[in-house]
Amino acid sequence: MAPRYGILSDINPATGDSDALAEVEAYLRRQEEMDLLRFITCGSVDDGKSTLIGRLLYDAKLLFEDQLASLEKDSGKYGTTGAGQLDLALLVDGLAAEREQGITIDVAYRFFATDRRKFIVADTPGHEQYTRNMATGASTADAAVLLVDARKGVLTQTRRHSYIVSLMGIRTLVLAVNKMDLVGWDRATFERIADEYRAFAEHLGLVSVTCIPVSALTGDNVTRRSENMPWYAGPTLLGHLESVPVDPGAADAPFRMAVQWVNRPNQDFRGFCGTVSAGSARPGDRVAILPGGHLATLARIVGFDGDLPVATAGQAVTLTLAEEVDVSRGDVIAAADARPEVADQFAAHIVWMAEQPLLPGRSYLMRLGTATVPARVTELKHRVNINTLEHAAAKHLDLNDVGACNLSIDRPLAFEPYAASRALGGFILIDRQTNATVGCGMIDFALRRAANIHRQAMKVDKPARAAALGQSPCVLWFTGLSGSGKSTVADLVEQELHRLGRHTMSLDGDNVRHGLNRDLGFTDEDRVENIRRVAEVSKLMTEAGLIVLVSFISPFRSEREMARELFADGEFLEIFVDTPLEICERRDAKGLYRKARAGLIPNFTGIGSPYEPPESPELRLDGARDDPEALAAQVIDIMRRRGLL
Amino acid sequence: MTPSFDRLTHLRRLEAESIHIMREVVAQFRNPVMLYSIGKDSSVMLHLALKAFHPAKPPFPLLHVDTTWKFREMIGFRDMIAKELGLELIVQINQEGLRQGINPFSAGSAVHTDVMKTQALRQALDKYRFDAAFGGARRDEEKSRAKERIFSFRTSTHRWDPKNQRPELWNLYNGRIGKDESIRVFPLSNWTELDIWQYVHLENIPVVPLYFAKPRPVVERDGTLIMVDDDRMPLKPGETPEMRWVRFRTLGCYPLTGGVESRAETLPEIIREMLLATTSERQGRVIDHDQAASMEIKKQEGYF
Incomplete structure (x- = not known):
């Protein structure tokens, strides 16, 4: 009978009752002293990654009879290794969808132990479109095992995986040169690949690299020393993993x-x-x-x-x-005597993990340590081509992109550079609308700019200016499709306020785009920046004591939310001019819909670009039912009810 | 023994991770609950909760989904533990299923599990408006569990979408949800069956006596030893319960849980037996095998 939890030399099924208990007690005491290594495996299905993990489990005798029976059955049904042979990869490819497609699409965690150590393996997919999954698996790993096919050597994807491993801060790396059986166990082949790889890895700052020639299919140098490669004197893969250090240093660092x-x-x-x-x-x-x-x-x-x-x-x-x-x-x-830095602006690398692109200027939630704060990318410095490591200019980051950027958060937080601390240097970004985790980041260093620009405390402040004008400053933020009637209604409201002796200012999308925002176009990135500037200008105007009327399509909830957060409670009124697209298009006062339909205006809101209606605006105006005068009266009415007039 | 503080042993590392997860849930959610299934994993999970919130009591109730077919010893143990610890215990039974007379014999294991477990669980979560529920599942138990997140997002209809899981990095758990959405939380994700027993041993955690061998009335069906726990179990012609030394590696509904012949009466004996075992623990569960990729499908429908 084979033991199932590693090589349990001291548990003997034949031992008599009284000695058996002593055996178990001794075993448990030793087990309680063992530590835990978490590692990640990288490589594609073609490199034999799943087979390698299957091999580790199989050779370490970690499989139960029912699992073996199920494996034999599945090997016949889905296997790719040919009749009569166990397809060890099937042990690790978990989800039904993955088995059908023959690919690994998510991170799977496997557990095994030897006499010396317990292991948790994160098995991650290798294709470029699963970069985010690999980053996820790598975030908790102490070490990485990188697979290459001996016939193909170091490929683009090998470089990509190495880059992500270095980005995620894993310092212990094993290059397993697999399928040595298919190159005749050739020493020169292995050494050529190992040399080439070491040179490349050094470039990335990966200093602790161990190269091992293996065959996952046959098990050579995986768990047992290969007789086919007597020229190799280093450790087996498992032997090496049993001895690499687990996260050294953290215990000696400041508390x-x-x-x-x-x-x-x-x-x-x-x-x-x-x-x-x-x-x-x-x-x-x-x-x-x-x-x-x-x-x-x-x-x-x-x-x-x-x-x-x-x-x-x-x-x-x-x-x-x-x-x-x-x-x-x-x-x-x-x-107290060795504190982390405190800052509200950082330089960081970000791995983007969502279908919706990262837009500079948009407000996301950042989780850093146990703190959650609103955060914006203030500058996207470049995108890293993860295959060539070249830098390229970018306006946004797409799914699986890696970018270097500057971030600004709403309040200062304690942090450490990621290279010094995963716990205080690694963060995630959360979409404020969907609540999804859309990206992760690694802080490189703090930016000092904000620290050196101290806010001037003025003696004449906003309440003083508002009192001089005898009014309550606020922002009336009109949002809606092009042609919905925003500007018309805002104009009527302003006339009425003027008649009442109020001091006002209008900011209209078209007018501002001729001046302040002349440099911006209509891509998502530019729309975000457009709204950010208008929101900041509105804020300055309320500081001046004015009532500000903003008429901007402002199609995205995130940016309207960002604008709202600049103002005190009750100062920002979101007014949704809700006129159906058909009616706006029928009006088409500026002929824009016709052009958009003709394909002459890309990214036109409602046609080529989405409009996200407000979920709970302060006021909804029914542009299909009421005329502009009635709508304006409703705005004046809500201002009265809220004590703004 | 005194734990070493220089280097955390694997059990202490797992313990710290689980406690961290539980505290995240309490900090991030309004109304969490702990699914308490009475088994060894639940016992360990509850023990970790006591540690995580000490000197306070765990700030959430326990929820047991009772199919009415659990072993009697399980129910006795459940009530004793809740009373001893002074914790609120919610017992949820699908009354509609009970009225329809759903049972594992006539309805079959798949229907019984769906109605009395999955549906009942969803009823309880809806009724009490829990926004987070702890479960004791481990990634080593079953293939689809190996890929599930620690914070596992569920839609407002309790569905799990394995292809659309939130990335989970470092120990940063994103618990933000919309209206009526919820999160299932698995603090024991990275524990193995052996870790559980070692921890039970190390920490002296009480477990249901059914895990220990003693003579029990059983019948053998399709190679599985089923305990005749009460007189509701219909016996087939020729079947007579006989007293045999058996114990259970995993606990569920008694008609769906196979026992193993054993003389292991103590914890070290159980661990020894497990170290020498040749089958995995869920093999004794009838429900995992009743359809292809069955756990993945059950989970998508809202099963824990």
């Missing part, structure tokens, strides 16, 4: 813990829960609470079985502080 949750079971206890991402701390240690910078003394490390003497990297702990200081989710507790 860092992002606060996840504040535990307040009663008035007398306030515990700060989180996972220690680096270093260690003991009661009595001085800590800083960031980004605020308050200092405190660590009082207790509260554990389920009593207090702990020390909190160390990797542990999920609950800390209490001696002083009453304000600490909440998103804050970082750090060693």
Whole structure:
């Protein structure tokens, strides 16, 4: 009978009852001392990646009889290795859809153990369109195994995978030169590939590279030393994985813990829960609470079985502080004498993971550590061609693109460069409309610009200016399709406000595009920037005490949301001029719809580019039912009801 | 033993990850619940929750979806644990299914599981408007689970879309959802069956006695040993329950859960038996095998 959890030399089925228990106890004690290595495998189906993982599981005797029976059955049904042979790849290709298509489309996690170590393997797809899946698998990996086909050598995709591995901060890399059986176990072939690869990897800053000649199909140098390649003196793949270091260094670094949750079971206890991402701390240690910078003394490390003497990297702990200081989710507790930086602008690399492109200027939510803040890409410096590593100018990032950019967040956060800390340097971006995770990023360094431009505190402020004018400043934001009647209604509203003695200003899409926004076109990127500028100008005008009427198509919810966030509560009124497309098109006062239909205006809202109607505007005007005078009256009415007049 | 603080052992690393996940859920969601299925995985998950929120109690109720066909010992254990820990326990039974007389014998395992488990679970989630539900599933159990996220997004109709999962990077879990959408959370995703038993051993976690061998009344059907737990089980001609030393590696509805012949009466004996076992744990489950890629389909429909 074969043991199933690695090579369990000390568990013998024939051992008698009393000794058997001693065996198990000894085994468990040793198991409890083992550590865990997480690694990722990269390469395509053609390189034999799934076969390699299947081989690791199969040779380590980690498969049960029922799994083997199911494998034999499936090998006949879906297998690609020919009649009578087990297709080990089928062990790892999980989803039914994947089995049908014969490709791996998502990250699958596998578990195995040897006498020396436990392993979690993230099996990730190799094609370019699955770059995001590979980045996902790599984000939690300590090491990477990169496969190449010995017949083909280092290919474009090998370079791509290496780049992503280096981007995601994996420093331990194994190049498994597979299918050595198909090149006659030829030493020169292996060495040529290994040399070429090492030169390339060095270029990427991947210094710890081990090259191993293997055959996943036959098992040579995977788990057992190859008799076919006596010229190779290095470790087997499994032997190497058993000995590489797991995430060294984090324990020696200064203490860092992002606060996840504040535990307040009663008035007398306030515990700060989180996972220690680096270093260690003991009661009595001085800590800083960031980004605020308050200092405190660590009082207790509260554990389920009593207090702990020390909190160390990797542990999920609950800390209490001696002083009453304000600490909440998103804050970082750090060693007082070696604090992380605090900033609100960064340079970072981003991997884009959504069908909808990344648009500079658009507001996304950033999760960094345990903090969630609105964030915008302020400058897209370049896109990285992940196959050639060349830089190219870009206006946006598409699915699976990698870009270098500057980001700006709404409030400062504690962070560290990703190269120093995955926990405080890696972030995700979330779409504010769909809530989907649309990208991930790695912080390179902080930008100092904002730090050096201090906001001037003026003696004459907005309330003073508003009081001098005797009115409540606000923004009436008219959104709707071209031809919906925005400008007409806004004009009538402004005339009425003027008659009432109010100080107003109008910003109209067409007019602003002739001046301030003359440099912008109608691509999605430019539309975002167009709205950002208008929103900022409106803000300056409300600071001047004015009532601002903005008539812009402003087709995207995200940007209208961004505009809204610039203003105080109740100051921003989103007015949806809801006129159906057919009616707007019938009116076609400027002849634009006709041109758009003729294909002369690309990206025309409603025809070639979407309009996202507001979900809960302050006011919806029915442009199909009421005439402009009635609509304007409704605007005046809501202003009165809200105390703005 | 004193845990080493210099380097986290694999169990301590897994423990810390699970606690981190649970705290994320409590921080990000309004109304979470823990699916408590009474098995060893649930026992470990509950123990981790006690640790994660100590000295507070876990700030969410337990939910047991009772098909009414669970082993009696499971129900006794469930009630004892909830009482001892002073936790709120919600028991959900699909009353409509009960009225229709759905049972594993006449309806078959697929229909029984759909009506009494999947539908009942969805009823409970809708009724209490839970926005996050913890489940004890592990990625090593089954192929489709190996690809599921730790925060697994569900639509407002509880569906899982395996082709449209949110990327999950580092330990940053995106719990943002729209109206009526929810997240299933699997804090034990990276644990294996052996890890679970080792942790039960290390932490002295109570588990249902059915995991330990003793003489129990069983009949053999299609090579599976089914325990006759009460008199609702229709016996086929020629079938007589006989007392045999059996235990269970996995627990579900008693008519759908096969026992194994065993003399393992203690935890180390169970672990030893498992180390020498030649079949995987879910093999004793009838429901995984009733259609091709069956777990993936059940999950898409809202099964845990």
